[in-house]
Amino acid sequence: MRSEKEIKASEALQRRIDGMNKLHTAQVKQICERLGYGFVMQQASLLWGERDYGAAHTVGPSKACTVACGCKVPYECDWCCGAGWLMF
Ligand SMILES: [Zn+2]
Numbered sequence: 001m002r003s004e005k006e007i008k009a010s011e012a013l014q015r016r017i018d019g020m021n022k023l024h025t026a027q028v029k030q031i032c033e034r035l036g037y038g039f040v041m042q043q044a045s046l047l048w049g050e051r052d053y054g055a056a057h058t059v060g061p062s063k064a065c066t067v068a069c070g071c072k073v074p075y076e077c078d079w080c081c082g083a084g085w086l087m088f
Contacts, residue, residue: 061087 002010032040041059048056060066060083067088069080080086 060085 045056045059065087066085069084069086071077074080074084075082
């Protein structure tokens with residue numbers, strides 16, 4: 001069982017992480033608005049692939065061309081392979 005001091009420290013850490021995530025999200029949005037969301041996604045995929053071949057995500061089709069897979073556990077799904085969506 002965690003002490004009250006540990007719980008408060010954990011909550012403070014989570015608040016810092018939340019603040020950093022908001023800042024990073026704002027920074028990514030700013031870059032995407034300037035360069036284009038598709039361009040940023042494509043470049044991120046290429047750069048990640050150069051760094052960790054096989055680990056990088058690929059950029060998929062437009063969201064408008066997909067439907068929700070409907071699976072309960074995406075990472076175990078043979079249809080969507082964890083994406084949670086399918087092309088139609
Ligand atoms: Zn699925």
